[in-house]
Every structure is written in structure tokens, then in C-alpha cells.
Amino acid sequence: MAAAPTGAPAEEHAAADVLLQLNLGENQELLTEFHAEAVDHLQQIEAALLILDQTPDNPEALNSIFRSFHTIKGNAGFLGLVPMHTLAHEVESLLDLARNRELSLTPAIITEILRSRDALQLLTQQIAVALEKGHLPSTLVPVSHLIRAVKQLAQGNGAALAPAAAPAATPVALPTAPAAPVAEAAPVVPTVTSAAANAIEAQAATKTTAGGQTVRVNTEKLDSLMDVVGELVIVQSQLIESARGICDDGSPMQRNVSQLSRIAKELQHTAMSLRMIPIKPTFQKMERLSRDLARNFGKKVHFQVSGEDTELDRTVVEEIADPMVHMVRNALDHGLELPDVRVAAGKPEQGTVHLSAYHQGSNIVIELQDDGRGIDPDKIFKKAVEKGIVAANAGLTREECYALIFAPGFSTAEKVTAVSGRGVGMDVVKRNIEKLRGKIEITSEVGKGSTFKIKLPLTMAIIDGLVVRVGADKFILPSTSVQMAMRPQKDAITTVHGTGEVLELRGKILPLHRLHRRFGIPADATQPWDGIVVIVEHSGRVSALLVDEMVSKQEVVIKNLGAFMQSLPGVAGGAILGDGNIALILDPASLLQSAA
Structure with a gap:
């Protein structure tokens, strides 16, 4: 049989090196759904390939990869995404040989499938950018070298793979330069730093008895929901304060406020869970x-x-x-x-x-x-x-x-x-x-x-804190840092030369820091035994912090203090309390470190 002309296969593969043709006017919704599904499938492909790298005979991982490439191929073909369809089709054919035990998955084959997956990810990112900005891709992501390499592997000709797999001029997938895998591995999501791209990828999962159904929700909506719930928690705290001043315990007003508190807490936890991802x-x-x-x-x-x-x-x-x-x-x-x-x-x-x-x-x-x-x-x-x-x-x-x-x-x-x-x-x-x-x-x-x-x-939006008072000011200590609070005995407080005041607690000597001195504010308790000492832990070290009074324990919504107070040692943020006043959220580590 006569050999095929040498230029024919190269020309055939090069036909796939074209820009993505996206008909955004007609396919906006279809492309949005395709992008979201492709992100999931590409993630599953990478996970399964890493399993196969350790156990090449794992049938579940192999079938998972095959199904993902098959789905991407079908959807890309329907939408006319030529490079994605052609590359996914060739990889699918290679995987079909492995499924039928006509081919063994070697590290070289797995590496080539990973490179193909990375090229598909770059193309998927182009779709995300187009959906966000409305601009069609202007950068060509070549795939012909990958198609050629995959075909050679399918034919059992891995020896000729090295020069064809990743030519030096190819800006796609993972070249052999060692810096590329680092750049590839850094982002958790495709490197489209936009609300639209994130919106397509973020998922708020609602589990049902029929199975794990998911609804894809724009992350901006989740952030907005969290902000509104935070405001609700603040108003609910203010209502509790108001009701306490005008109503007796057990009154209809108190019962209604208690019911509101229960619903607000449940809503708050639900809103937080929507932001949680594995x-x-x-x-x-x-x-x-x-x-x-x-x-x-x-x-x-x-x-x-x-x-x-x-x-x-x-x-x-x-x-x-x-x-x-x-x-x-x-x-x-x-x-x-x-x-x-x-x-x-x-x-x-x-x-x-x-x-x-x-x-x-x-x-x-x-x-x-x-x-x-x-x-x-x-x-x-x-x-x-x-x-x-x-x-x-x-x-x-x-x-x-x-x-x-x-x-x-x-x-x-x-x-x-x-x-x-x-x-x-x-x-x-x-x-x-x-x-x-x-x-x-x-x-x-x-x-x-x-x-x-x-x-x-666990979350950046809400903190469980202990509200303390010093003079006319209130502060919030994170509950995770607080071990206990107590009114010390007079003989438990001593002064050590070169160290300062210390507290003896259960045989241990703890440094004692006065919060009013740290912030230069007046305090009611001038002597430790007249106030409350809060025992806090920071970076494995335990210290004692003197305050006037322990007010309450509550969850508060963290508010950014802005650039003016951003780098203030000892302060992590602010919060609005039930009485409408602002309290500083303290950072025990930097607070006590600067005090020392």
C-alpha cells in the first residue's frame, strides 16, 4: 500500500488550529452552560488522570475521563467549537483503546492527555472572557501538535512523540520548561478575574432526596445575600436591646423578638453554608x-x-x-x-x-x-x-x-x-x-x-466573639482565643522586675496586660482585682488581659475599618453592636505582641 504524502496529516491537523467561532448573539445561554459544564469536566479529568498515574488499571477513573471527553466533544461539536471538538475527539479515541484493553496507559500517555486537557482549559477560559466582555477570542490556541501526538500514541508510536508533543513555539498546555507547571497550578479557578467568569463557576448546591441537584448562582448574588443577612443580624440585635428596655420577660413582644432571633440565626447559617465550597x-x-x-x-x-x-x-x-x-x-x-x-x-x-x-x-x-x-x-x-x-x-x-x-x-x-x-x-x-x-x-x-x-x-464574614468593656468603650475578643475569664485574688498579682505585672494561675505565671494602657483610654478598674482578667491564647502562648467588665458573648458581622485603621496593631476589624455603637474586634496575637 502506498504511503500517504507526508504533508497530508500535518495539513489535516493544522485545520484545527483556528480561532473559536462564538455566535454570542444566539448562543449566549448555551455557551454559559457549556462553560460551566466544561469547568466541571476538566476538573474531573485532572483528578482521574492523577489517580491513573498511580494505578493505571483503575477502570472507574478511566471511564470517568472517557465520559468527560465524550461530553466535551459532543457539546463543542454542537456549538461549532472546532479546536475543542477535534482535540476532544482524538483523546476520546485514544481512551477508547485503553477501555478496550488495546492500549496500556503509560506515564507518557497520561502526560499527553494532561497537556490536551490544559489546552481545552485555555480554550474554555477564552469562552469565559468572551461571555464577560463580549469580545471574541483574538489569541490562537494551537492544538494540532497535541492531535498529532495523541494519534501517534494511539498507533503505538510513542518513540516519535518527544519532538511533536510540545514544540518550543507552542504557547499552549504545558511546555517542557519547568516554570510552566507552577504557573498552571497556581489558580484554583480559571484565571479570569471577573465577576462573570466566577459567576459561571460558583455553585450553590441544594441537596434533595432524589439526588445531588445543583443550581449555579452568580457569586455577586451570594455576596449580596451575605451582606443583607449581616445587616439583618445587626437590626435583630438592636431590636433585642430595645425590647429589653420596654417589655417584661414573657411578653408577646419578647416572644416575637425571640422567634425573630431564631429565624435570623438559621438564615445566617444557611447563607454562610452557600458560600462554603470543598x-x-x-x-x-x-x-x-x-x-x-x-x-x-x-x-x-x-x-x-x-x-x-x-x-x-x-x-x-x-x-x-x-x-x-x-x-x-x-x-x-x-x-x-x-x-x-x-x-x-x-x-x-x-x-x-x-x-x-x-x-x-x-x-x-x-x-x-x-x-x-x-x-x-x-x-x-x-x-x-x-x-x-x-x-x-x-x-x-x-x-x-x-x-x-x-x-x-x-x-x-x-x-x-x-x-x-x-x-x-x-x-x-x-x-x-x-x-x-x-x-x-x-x-x-x-x-x-x-x-x-x-x-x-471557617468564614471571613462573621466572628463569634466575647464583648468586653473598658471604661466607656467596648471591644470584641474572638472566642477561639479566649480560654476563660475570672476576677483574680489580690495575692495572685505580683510585679516581676524586667517583666512587669504577672498573674499566678494554677501554678503558672502569665504576663498581665492592661487593655486601657494599650489604647490610652480611661478605665474603671485601676487594680486587677477590681476588674476582670481574660485569659487568651496566641501562637501557643497564654497571657492575661485586664478589662473592666465582661458584657456578653455573641456573633458579630465583621466590618472593614478602611485604609486609615487597616494596619493598626491589635485591631482586626470593627462591628456594630445591638445598641448601635461600634466596637473594635481585637487581634490577640498582634495586640499582645506589641504590648510586650
């Missing part, structure tokens, strides 16, 4: 990032995840993505050793990285653990002295040495690579986590590995 997509991105970086670094990694169904506020999930990219990158680059180094140290050549999420009280904890070389506090201290970050005679604890890795410009890397060594990663981690009112803790053992633990609030 952290699974973010964890999936980290798993993909780990796979790509491990190949670039020449390391063998077993990436484990647990607790991926844990739900957080949408804002928290979006903000935590970038810090997690830096942490995973650090774990693979600085933490895990090369296979031969691990074997020489008596370890298995395949390193383990475990990413987990779980609830702890009213907080969410995200933990990243590796069994690598660990963090040497002496090495960190020496490097910090070299860079002039600390003085050579500074006596730092192990924990304080660990904290130095978050200093801007600090890096222990011997040389700068495409993904690390410039010292611009971990300071981003700390800054973003603090912006979320969270904190990060590090434990490590040289030669055994490290654990990074991020503690975050």
Missing part, C-alpha cells in the same frame, strides 16, 4: 503540581491527600491557593532529596508528601507534611546572619529560627533555579495567611522531614 479542587491542583515538579527535579514522589471534602468559605479557598503552591514547591525542591541521596540515607527512594485538611474547633487546619531532609535551624540562623536579617549574637529559639524562612528575600537554596532560590515565596505564604486572619506553625526534624500547619477561620 477544598478538593485546590488539593487536586497541588497534586498535579507535585507530579509535574517531581518530573522536572528528577525525584520520585508519592503525593497523598486526605480531608479534601472539607469545606471553607469561597474567599478563603481562593486566597489559600497561592500560598499552597509555594509550600508544595518548597517541599519538593528543598524538602525531598534525590532518590540516590534518600537511598544512601537509608530511606525509600520514593519520597512522601501528605496534604490534609481537617476541622479543629471553629478553625480549619491545612497540613503539609514531607519525609525529606527537614529544616536545620542552625543553617537557617547562619544564612540569616549572612543576609543581615538578624544579629550574630541573637539568641533565637528553634521556633524563632523557623520563622526566619518567612522573611522577604530569605532562601537557603545554593543556586537560583526556575522555581526557587530567589526568596520571594515563603514571605508570600505568611502575608496571605495573615490576611485571612490565620497563622502558620512549623515542626521539623533534621533528616526526618517537616510539617507546615496552617490554621484558618
